[in-house]
Amino acid sequence: MKKESKRENFVRIAEARTNKIINMIQLLGNCSNQSLYEYSQKDITKIFNAIQAELDEAKKRYSKQDSQKGSKFTLE
Structure with missing residues (x-):
């Protein structure tokens, strides 16, 4: 098994964390429903x-x- 490079590690983790943050911001936006x-x-x-x-x-x-x-x- 090939060891993951620092760049590959960064890309994998940064993409996952960024997508998680985007999802949480979208969920926060759901709280705008005043009804x-x-x-x-x-x-x-x-x-x-x-x-x-x-x-x-x-x-x-x-x-x-x-x-x-x-x-x-x-x-x-």
Whole structure:
């Protein structure tokens, strides 16, 4: 059996994790149905600010800039 290269390992894992994130974002979008859920614009802003902050931190890690792990997200 051929040992997986670092590149092949990265591609396999990055694709799987990216697809998982995309799926979770799509599921989050399902919460926009106002006949099933009640939320405020403040809630939506807080959710997407938290997601954007984590995206920014992850991107910094690829550009070798300093980054800090984010804390758990809560609406309260």
